[in-house]
Amino acid sequence: MSAADLPVIAILGDVNHGKSSVVATLAEDDSVGIGAFPTTTCCQRFRVRDLFEFVDTPGFQNAREALRELEEADTHREPLAVFRKFVERHRDDRFFVNECRLLEPVLAGSALLYVVDVSQPLEPRHEAEVKILRLTGSPRIALLNQTGEPRHRGVWEARLRQNFSTVIDFDAHRADFTNRLALLEALATVDLAGKARLRTAIAVLQRDRDEKLDTTARVMIDALADVLTLKQTEALRDPLRVATQRREIEERFREKLSGRETAAHREIVRTFAHRRVVVGDSATPDFLRDGLFVEKTWSVLGLSGWRLVAAGAGGGALVGAKIDLLFGGATWGLGALVGGTVGGGGALAGSHSPPKLTVRVPLFSRALVGAELTAGPVAHDNFPWIVLDRALGVFVSVSRRAHARQDEETLDATALAARLQATRADKDQAWEAVCKALAKTFREMRKGRFDDERRETAVRVLRDWLRVISV
Ligand SMILES: Nc1nc2c(ncn2[C@@H]2O[C@H](COP(=O)(O)OP(=O)(O)OP(=O)(O)O)[C@@H](O)[C@H]2O)c(=O)[nH]1
Ligand SMILES: [Mg+2]
Numbered sequence: 001m002s003a004a005d006l007p008v009i010a011i012l013g014d015v016n017h018g019k020s021s022v023v024a025t026l027a028e029d030d031s032v033g034i035g036a037f038p039t040t041t042c043c044q045r046f047r048v049r050d051l052f053e054f055v056d057t058p059g060f061q062n063a064r065e066a067l068r069e070l071e072e073a074d075t076h077r078e079p080l081a082v083f084r085k086f087v088e089r090h091r092d093d094r095f096f097v098n099e100c101r102l103l104e105p106v107l108a109g110s111a112l113l114y115v116v117d118v119s120q121p122l123e124p125r126h127e128a129e130v131k132i133l134r135l136t137g138s139p140r141i142a143l144l145n146q147t148g149e150p151r152h153r154g155v156w157e158a159r160l161r162q163n164f165s166t167v168i169d170f171d172a173h174r175a176d177f178t179n180r181l182a183l184l185e186a187l188a189t190v191d192l193a194g195k196a197r198l199r200t201a202i203a204v205l206q207r208d209r210d211e212k213l214d215t216t217a218r219v220m221i222d223a224l225a226d227v228l229t230l231k232q233t234e235a236l237r238d239p240l241r242v243a244t245q246r247r248e249i250e251e252r253f254r255e256k257l258s259g260r261e262t263a264a265h266r267e268i269v270r271t272f273a274h275r276r277v278v279v280g281d282s283a284t285p286d287f288l289r290d291g292l293f294v295e296k297t298w299s300v301l302g303l304s305g306w307r308l309v310a311a312g313a314g315g316g317a318l319v320g321a322k323i324d325l326l327f328g329g330a331t332w333g334l335g336a337l338v339g340g341t342v343g344g345g346g347a348l349a350g351s352h353s354p355p356k357l358t359v360r361v362p363l364f365s366r367a368l369v370g371a372e373l374t375a376g377p378v379a380h381d382n383f384p385w386i387v388l389d390r391a392l393g394v395f396v397s398v399s400r401r402a403h404a405r406q407d408e409e410t411l412d413a414t415a416l417a418a419r420l421q422a423t424r425a426d427k428d429q430a431w432e433a434v435c436k437a438l439a440k441t442f443r444e445m446r447k448g449r450f451d452d453e454r455r456e457t458a459v460r461v462l463r464d465w466l467r468v469i470s471v
Contacts, residue, residue: 007052007194007201009187010043010105010112012133014126015059017117018145021172021404023056026180030275030403032056043104049208051201055105061098063128073135083107083136111191112140113183114164118156119148130163139191141166143183166190172404177209178471210463212399213470215271217463220391221441221455223264224384227257228445229377236371245373253375261387265394265411272398278410279394377446384442392469393419399470430468437461 011019015038024032027046033039044056060066066086073082087103090096106112114133116126133140142164144156160167166186170179181202188198232253237245265279394411396419401409409415441458444450 005197006047006050007191007197008055008105008108008110009052010055010057010102010110011115012057012102012106012112012129013059013115014117014129015061016147017059017115017120018147018172018404019059019115020056022113022115022143022145022170023054024404025172025175025402026183027054028273028403030273030405032404034404034406041098041101043101048201049204051204052198055110057102057105058098060102060125060129060132062095063099063125063132066096066099067128067132070132070135073137079135079137080107106136106138110138111187111194112136112138113187114140114142114160115145116142116156116160117147118144118150118153119146121152122155122159127159130160134163139187139194140164141168141183141186141190143168143170145170145172173402175402176400176471181205210467212271213463213466214459216268216395216399216466217459219264219267219271220388220395220462221458223260223391224387224442225445225450225455226260227378227387228384228442229448230257230260231374231376232256233372233374236373239371242373249373249375257376257378261390264391268391268394269398272401274398274401274403276405276408277398277401278408379446384438384445388438392466395466396469399466431465434461434465 011023013019016036020032020034020040023046024030024034027048029046032046033044038059040056040058042058046054046056048054069086069089070082073079076082083103084107086096087100087107090100093100112133114130116122142160144150144153144160144167146153157167166189168183168186170183175183184198184202184205188195188202191198230253232249234245234249234252236242262279269277269279393415397409397411397415438458438461441450441454441461444454
């Protein structure tokens with residue numbers, strides 16, 4: 001599709017009714033200028049891939065006065081000619097500067113989205129805006145946005161229905177992917193000229209969304225494979241100072257683990273192009289430093305009760321229950337997870353015991369020359385589930401977040417758990433099946449039997465689950 005063929009959709013409405021917010025959410029672009037005061041002063045184009053273009057416009061300034069000059073379009077053979085004359089006449093007129101600018105895309109034949117804020121009352125100037133848009137004869141639909149309590153929704157809807165064949169609710173701050181597609185579908189229905197291209201665009205967007213889910217599933221599975229096999233091995237420096245070195249290794253191991261997890265979280269956030277969602281920067285020291293180990297994380301995600309799933313496909317063990325037994329009232333933090341035992345052997349004990357930090361002592365050397373300290377890998381049954389849950393929490397946060405939102409969001413353990421819980425209703429059975437498949441995956445990862453084919457299977461299972469919880 002050449003650029004000239006792209007469907008162009010102009011977003012119009014009163015100042016501060018949320019036009020730019022609608023553009024940001026539709027285009028999934030959080031760089032769109034949004035503000036509580038008159039913000040958009042010139043038309044700005046936002047292209048979505050090479051599929052279509054949104055034009056954000058300044059709000060109407062003097063709609064009632066403009067209407068008086070545009071009314072003759074009602075009986076004119078070519079209504080847009082009247083609009084063109086208006087723009088030529090007022091090109092240098094400060095009084096109609098916004099009207100001249102917002103009419104640019106209208107004159108170029110765009111489809112129109114009229115955005116109203118139903119938390120504000122319908123005023124005579126809005127009646128004039130509606131009439132102006134009707135006079136253009138352009139394909140158009142109306143959106144009921146709300147920047148606060150939707151007190152005036154009824155009045156707005158009744159009025160708009162008289163002038164627009166399609167009036168739909170579209171909350172710029174809450175709209176999800178399904179709402180966005182529904183809006184484009186509605187446009188395709190009224191815009192007969194752009195219909196075919198819009199339908200093509202919708203299909204591409206759906207594929208695009210699937211790719212994002214696939215990327216996220218891969219990021220999660222790869223991070224899980226890494227953290228489940230992660231170790232920190234160092235040569236013993238001084239046999240008399242084993243305890244000190246052990247603490248250092250623990251710390252480095254913990255950093256590596258957290259770092260790997262944070263990298264995955266950031267990649268998920270990036271996949272959904274949200275720059276106001278913060279993962280582990282200085283504002284969230286706990287989450288960055290100790291995310292996997294702080295008491296809050298384990299208590300919120302591990303002990304909350306909703307995650308009592310049959311995770312061990314073999315044993316059918318209840319993951320949540322185990323955490324209770326192991327950690328109930330005990331010490332929290334890395335100490336509980338990566339045990340402080342120093343001794344021979346090396347194989348980590350079974351999943352019921354905390355993983356051990358081991359010292360391997362070569363038989364030929366009494367002086368411990370060449371001895372090694374090793375921390376990890378973490379063998380606890382619950383470990384991958386905690387990592388997975390936290391990644392799912394990040395995914396749910398960003399995959400449902402509208403790009404119009406201006407607030408900074410910090411992903412801490414509590415936020416992730418709350419987000420996750422909201423996705424669980426009525427889905428437990430499906431989740432259980434996913435858990436069974438993933439429990440097998442985790443065993444394969446731990447045993448070093450996780451090959452490409454198994455990776456693809458795991459990615460598919462997880463991707464399908466992401467689709468379920470992303471809307
Ligand atoms: N809570 C909430 N606030 C919204 C919503 N849409 C817009 N806002 C807020 O309303 C204000 C105006 O939003 P904009 O999108 O800049 O409105 P606009 O119509 O483009 O404004 P101008 O460019 O000045 O004409 C901003 O503070 C937005 O954050 C919404 O759906 N929910
Ligand atoms: Mg704006």
